[in-house]
Amino acid sequence: MNGADVPSYSYLGPEGTFTEAALLKVPGAGHARRVPASTVGSALDAVRSGAVDAAMVPIENSVEGGVSATLDSIAVGDPLRIVREELVPITFVLAARAGTALADVRRIATHGHAWAQCRAWVDGHVRDAEYVPSSSTAAAARDLAAGEGGFDAAICSPLVAGRLGLAVLGEDIGDISDAVTRFILVGGPGALPPRTGADRTTLVIPLPVDHPGALMQILDQFAARGVNLSRIESRPTGQFLGDYFFSVDADGHVEDARVADALKGLHRISPGLRFLGSYARADRRSPAVERHTSDDAFTAADEWLGTILDGR
Amino acid sequence: MNGADVPSYSYLGPEGTFTEAALLKVPGAGHARRVPASTVGSALDAVRSGAVDAAMVPIENSVEGGVSATLDSIAVGDPLRIVREELVPITFVLAARAGTALADVRRIATHGHAWAQCRAWVDGHVRDAEYVPSSSTAAAARDLAAGEGGFDAAICSPLVAGRLGLAVLGEDIGDISDAVTRFILVGGPGALPPRTGADRTTLVIPLPVDHPGALMQILDQFAARGVNLSRIESRPTGQFLGDYFFSVDADGHVEDARVADALKGLHRISPGLRFLGSYARADRRSPAVERHTSDDAFTAADEWLGTILDGR
């Protein structure tokens, strides 16, 4: 608890982002110390330095895919552990200062991802809109409210538009109406969250060499134990073209025998493997487990081998 | 040739980007009509509409990975074909207007990717630098030269700094000194580039369902024919969390029997597969081909089966 009576959390700021909304879903976070960070990397570094107990950052967006900054920052450096996940629906509004009509809007500020997700609405409703890049949707809204930046409107969350008292010229303007982002709460190494039966395990796996056989060998560690993967993403290591690591989410908890066995198999072929945590799924969906990959099957096999080694 | 005497190319602009540098490596492009586009999508749409003959866009960066906008834009819409690739080393400079000393720099404009790649140098050389997002490195430089934007320096390519007459306060400031980006020249469907023996084939493959078995089945189409993959990237389809397609580069040309056979196998299990082209590798590196996956082995097997079907 970092020496204080209340827990402390960093998050990808500024205030009013979807990330803060995710953090507020954590029990007790409403009364906790909440520290906005300008980048995912600095939010995570605050955990590593001990400045905060944990950090809330986005990991996967249903439209844009994995959040590269998070995937990359968590994959290297001092070890961290994901302890919780939250799902937040993503909806955008076109916000403007009081008195601005939709017909007046020429220049629109927002983050590049939000701009990409609202192109159809903007093309249909704002003649020749000019895009002004901003470092976040909340920053665009804040600059707009402050009269800075020389633009007429911002694409942002309803939350931040409301907080800043901006007028809403268009509601739910994203191309995909049920977009959702998954956020993770990241702490330091320590006791694992308890197994719930509907868990997720996140791993970072260096891809040994660039041929399909090597990737198949890695995937086989999961497939052979009946462990499903709900997310698999490649990320460049930054060293040279074609040098990748894989970021994957596997169904199950490391205390499930089939997951533990898969992890040991992965460690043998790729010892640089990094375990990023086992934690409850936000959607509470349990995987189907076949008999031969159940804990019972693992226990029975261990006992059978024991009798052989004991000479019985 | 689009009705004109000279070929015409769109590219991800503005002028002075690394993309234009890639385009200029294409024989004859120096005398061609070159049309900068504001986004990858619009560069590609100019090909689809027939406004230009082909478009040069980035596809893969050794530091940032696949270029999402390209991967996504080429994966849907009217079919396109990659006909050529170019490799361009990526080096950044910190550019300022004449008279600005390094010690004066507080606010630095650039594209988000460039900012991410120069953080170590900036943290070490510019006290408390503030990041000003820009839509491209060239745009940042141009605004700086024009005295617009309220910032003191820009991170951009040496090419554009030189063209604009900006002073260089720091050379080769990227964290990784041998960063390189791969660019592709994209045309419409038509005759395939000739097989050279050192070719690449690019595909978009919908991932049927989210389990490792399905992905392994896809990878096995390559592995079973000894076809190496030099790049494999997942991209969300944008429909819902966990719904992905794969963008892959396979060694070889579709006129190689083993590649053709792999493509047919892929089509059977994933008929939504999209072929994006077979083209010569910029590095001219030929793959090792085992005897049992050679064209000779395919021909011999076809002939053998023919004798059986003929009742001989």
Place this chain on the structure above:
Amino acid sequence: MNGADVPSYSYLGPEGTFTEAALLKVPGAGHARRVPASTVGSALDAVRSGAVDAAMVPIENSVEGGVSATLDSIAVGDPLRIVREELVPITFVLAARAGTALADVRRIATHGHAWAQCRAWVDGHVRDAEYVPSSSTAAAARDLAAGEGGFDAAICSPLVAGRLGLAVLGEDIGDISDAVTRFILVGGPGALPPRTGADRTTLVIPLPVDHPGALMQILDQFAARGVNLSRIESRPTGQFLGDYFFSVDADGHVEDARVADALKGLHRISPGLRFLGSYARADRRSPAVERHTSDDAFTAADEWLGTILDGR
């Protein structure tokens, strides 16, 4: 038809064996010329030399497994083709000359396989029975009828016991009451039997080297095309310990696209592969075929690739 008006068949004799019973199930065989052979090898050689049109030999017994002599003889030498199969239930009787009571039986002659299959009954009904090896069950019965060999009873088929007028001291004395043997009719190379939708294809596949990976690569040629194997047997090549070939029966006809594709894949990795025929299953059981391995899927994939190669 070998120059004669009626077809001619060799079979594993002597007369009265189960093999002759199988041959008599072939339409028209009752009026054909039937030539008993003393060994499977000589029955097959009669086909190779042109002395007969085809040979009936056993290939698989539900109790004893593959018939080694057949598997080995058909795997080498001039090529042969299986054109038909028959299933014959195997039942044994204990036969003796008139006047012999069960209590008088001390020495029993039969073929080693029959002896093995009737041990339980013999142990229960004949005190201290002594085994007298014979080259076939029919030969044992014939010697018994002729008063030769110095034994009291023979284990043979009901058919031969009846023909020779022997008394039956025990009926259906096999340990397994529903034993069945599969027989094959083997001709020379020629036109394939027509595809019926419920076919079998028999192959001989040299195992390249003695590791599981090589065998898996072979099996994957079937598995990847959804081709089921109803029989898989290893046989030594006779060269050295651990040097084996595989004899397999695959569901389907070589004119099925998935089977043809699997055979081509096998030929590439193991060019010494031998095709022994596609023929209708005696039990008329059709395999389930998944969409992606149907003839339609193969045709669609071929057409799709054709459009790419044509530059469309």
Place this chain on the structure above:
Amino acid sequence: MNGADVPSYSYLGPEGTFTEAALLKVPGAGHARRVPASTVGSALDAVRSGAVDAAMVPIENSVEGGVSATLDSIAVGDPLRIVREELVPITFVLAARAGTALADVRRIATHGHAWAQCRAWVDGHVRDAEYVPSSSTAAAARDLAAGEGGFDAAICSPLVAGRLGLAVLGEDIGDISDAVTRFILVGGPGALPPRTGADRTTLVIPLPVDHPGALMQILDQFAARGVNLSRIESRPTGQFLGDYFFSVDADGHVEDARVADALKGLHRISPGLRFLGSYARADRRSPAVERHTSDDAFTAADEWLGTILDGR
């Protein structure tokens, strides 16, 4: 030691067979009690009943393949353990009573396997030889020496010909001059033979269902752990056509981590698996072991997982 001062062994008799020659290679067996048995099954049953300490039986012949009687007898019934193997070169002679010239030989007695292995020599040297089946090569020789059976010569081992004082009309008459048979010494369950680094592990694995996928899943348990198979044979269960089990020899000892892990994986998917022993190879050949399947890799993976489960 069965209550006696000297060990006792059963073996597939009669005296003078190659099996007795194999038994005599076991240290101390020359002074042990040696009990010939008429069948492999009865030799093994003598171990099960405690009548002897162990039994020597043939398991694999380089010409004829696996010895079915051994594979089948050891696969069912009370559990047994292979504790040792011996390799014996197989050479045959044509033996006759003194005074018989080669030109006089018409009828030759021997075991069916021996007859098959000497066909080329016999066809070349004895005009129109007639085959007289015998239950073993030694029995044929013994009957010949006793003047029984009405035949002129026997095909048998040089050992038994010498013991019986028979004349040798042809030496080394087998078609394959370097034929060898592998024999196994089988005891009851108990302490495992020590790991030597050049070991073999023998298993009986029921094949779950008759499709290549199931067999591949079984083979993958070995392949995924880098465990080579030096012998793999199918045997019918005797229940119905197409119902098989597999008899395999794997390189390595159950105390090797990779072998133990493979066995546990097999037990999970096929709990009816039977372990038949780990024992030193007669040829002392050690397998190549890749780093990721070494004991060290297993230990490192176990320790790594331990730190995760401990919350470190």
